[in-house]
Ligand SMILES: Nc1ncnc2c1ncn2[C@@H]1O[C@H](COP(=O)(O)OP(=O)(O)O)[C@@H](O)[C@H]1O
């Protein structure tokens with residue numbers, strides 16, 4: 039039996055649409071064993087939402103892995119402890135893809151290296167900003183290289199940059215939140231994001247507050263997604279008033295994520311929850327740390 043633990047992730051962090059993401063201290067666990075019949079069970083907060091048949095994304099990832107190595111797939115029993123809420127912008131699908139690929143590799147005797155698993159995971163998810171930090175831990179900037187692969191650039195997250203999230207009680211699938219995005223953007227918005235993403239990477243590593251305040255701004259995806267997240271403006275205002283450097287949509291939403299000093303971050307989280315409640319939306323607020331270790335396994 040193998041148990042694979044995969045952290046939640048936050049993609050984009052504002053201007054880093056589809057290329058910047060960080061692993062968070064909230065984990066899904068996947069237990070794999072060879073079995074006489076396919077059995078998928080689940081526990082945890084997301085248990086009811088997880089598919090218990092072959093359409094389960096963890097199982098689909100295992101199938102993808104065995105097709106890739108050209109071997110017949112084993113019959114398995116899979117138990118999922120689903121602590122990362124589904125379809126909230128916290129990378130639950132990335133945990134399923136990474137968990138499925140890493141579990142399949144262990145069952146097969148580890149024929150693939152981590153870089154091959156990363157490439158398979160990126161191909162399945164379609165963008166690297168969740169699956170890469172989910173696998174490696176920490177914060178990463180990804181850029182395609184000249185050989186059709188990827189550069190994985192670690193961003194050394196400064197200890198004075200703390201994280202608050204507010205998870206509302208409604209789901210928003212990433213697919214739906216990508217449908218509202220335009221196919222083309224104005225050149226001035228592309229320049230805006232290029233400059234702010236570069237600034238943000240330096241802000242995150244230095245903890246420079248002015249750079250964090252400016253660098254968290256985005257014009258490529260959040261303006262188009264805001265209408266899918268009722269109350270976002272009020273939550274953002276409350277987070278800033280409570281001392282946050284800035285607030286962004288976590289991944290494709292609807293979770294909202296603020297960065298602030300460790301001294302103020304609990305007040306920021308509570309202000310976000312209260313502001314949403316004033317608009318009639320129930321949410322759960324948490325302060326999370328960066329998950330340094332990414333995917334781990336035992337067995
Ligand atoms: N723990 C899990 N086990 C199996 N499948 C999962 C799990 N978590 C998420 N998924 C799959 O991923 C989908 C959600 O993906 P997505 O819309 O990208 O949301 P998120 O922002 O949470 O990644 C779910 O509908 C489900 O198909």
Ligand SMILES: N[C@@H](CCOP(=O)(O)O)C(=O)O
Nearest residue numbers: 049056127128129212289290
């Ligand atoms: N870059 C993606 C990130 C999606 O993250 P998720 O946690 O919502 O799956 C996007 O913004 O679409």
